[in-house]
Amino acid sequence: MNDVITEVRGRVGFITLNRPQALNALSLSMIRSLTASLLAWQQDDQVQAVAIRGSNKSGPFGAFCAGGDIRFFHQALLSGDPSTEDFFTEEYSLNHLIHSYTKPFIAFMDGVVMGGGMGISQGASHRLVTARTKMAMPETTIGLFPDVGGGYFLSRCPGAAGEWLALTGTTLGAGDAIALGLADHCIDVPQLEQAWDALGQLGLVDAPHIEALIATYSIASCALLTSARGQIDHCFSLPTVTDMVKALETDPSDWAQHTAALLRQRSPLMLHVSLAQIRHARSMTVAQDLRMERDMIRHVFFPAHLQRRAGQTEAAEGIRALAIDKDHAPQWLPARIEVVTPDMVLPFFDSPWPEHSHPLRTLA
Template identity: 40%
Template sequence: MNDALGTENEAEVLFERRGHLGVITLNRPKAVNALTAGMAVAMLQQLTEWAEDDAVATVLVHGAGERGLCAGGDIVAIYRDMLAGGTETAKFWQTEYPLNALIARYPKPYVAFMDGLVLGGGVGISAHGSIRVITERTRVGMPETTIGFVPDVGGTLLLSRSPGKSGTHAALTGAHLNGADALFLALADHYVPSERLPDLAVALESEDAEAAVVRFSEKAPRSNLEEQRNWIDACYLGDDADEILDRLRATGGAAALAAQTIEAKSPTAVKVALESLRRVKGLTIEEALAQEYRVGLRFLSGPDFLEGIRAQVVDKDRNPQWNPPTLHEVQAADVERYFAPLGDQELNLQSKEPNNV
């Protein structure tokens, strides 16, 4: 795939045809291919065109460089937009979320090489695809609660479909998970060693996508999350975050460590993320994205999202001052407000059935 890789002076996302394969290369390697508004616009346009192009049988998305497919959205740009009281983040989501929905409904095989880091928005442009490939280098996560936000890009829907309560654990802790865990969470389908990805990409130019990926796939290592499922399913029952933390602490061991991790996150984000996961069950991808957009706009006007990015990415003091500072102080009415209708600001995506995912 090296001939598709560019430099930072080139376009942020590259498109090319190879045989019957349409190739998308996220091309910001120094930023681990973090997704910008311009990239989302370009991808939405190109994928829409390829969906109608009989010469394109399969689409492949991968990232330039060695560090990962995509580290998520450009949160520094979001921080600057919030500081300025701007509307650019909302406009970005108005393109990014339809892109996620298109990928979930894509009429042709959509192959994602989830190699290296795949975080946040990177999950949105990969895990909704029909053929999702992880490697020994994969690190997947929806780490939004760490920055005072909640999983979006359809991530709440994806994690709600993970076995048992494993998706709730992943969402509230914001953990970076390996490829085997991504397979267990149903965020991916196949394990292929990273050194074989270039040969697989060549095969996709002329072969049936599913058959080619199966031919290159190997048995994945066992998932640590799967081995911990007993306590995860027992502790994350119910809709009350305070009770979940009580059960985690009482269980001890890895569960108690998970409680400590969650306690460091934004209390508001933890409670809203939990409620989002519970409300999203049974929704279509379009309805899930509309709910996430509703919630996201409320976080843009609240204190914790700005503070979380400041602490983790801007000042990097890793000492966010959450408001309110404890789970107990986040009331049910506070959470409910995040889901209130937006009126004429609603994100209206035409809902279809069934989902690809």
């Protein structure tokens, strides 16, 4: 069974992620298939646009993409498998290709859209969500940071929402995703298949005709975060993670107490790293951000400055606790937000490569 199904109908190239047993989590072979198809279609005058969706166990739609294959990451960390190097270089190159794609790219972000799923959809020209959409960048939960261009697209959210999403990994529904600039339109679930098929029947496939078609199937959606936006901007614009937690824990509101508890569950080290990432990326291009994130992921997997082997990393421990042993009791090191020092954080942003040999040096 192919994990990526592609076809051309009319003037549109259609992609279906077809690994439903893993919620379409991306493997290296899937990344290579996606990249090959997109590169070929970009040069094909017969293909004027691209659409992508996920599938669930009962058929198309229902789940988009839950991220990268974290079980593969865990096995690689423990065994020293170097193929993770290829995985992240090629995944980030694919993310950049989508952000810079020269033809309309329509992402049907139905169901779970997390981590790597955001990486292959946030660069789309048309980002469609539904009432079933569950969108998040939950990497700090497993000892990672919001990569796949997360620094770029989260830092573009209004106010301090990017910092909040990056640190807490909060899951958004359709309305809040649109309100925070992470989606464009909400599509009625029963009409997903009809909208998908209608793209293949368009005679002229350009932005105005695609917009008109999408408008036919769009519905209103409700943003639920309106009352919390002021608190988000106040707390998550503070200078440090320690300041944020202190402010939240001294605020008696239910929202603040809940948010503080979320942060206390995350990797303290990666909270500090992620905050620095978002704030650095705010002034970066997509290519610059992805190069930075490629540097960071090397240090996540091989944190020499912390004198740790791959199997002792925050990522190895976080994935173990969430997906392998499933005890949901990670033993983070350091264990508390307050004891993370700049000396632990800053080396994550040092590039292991000279500029002329960086694995993403050709991204522009």
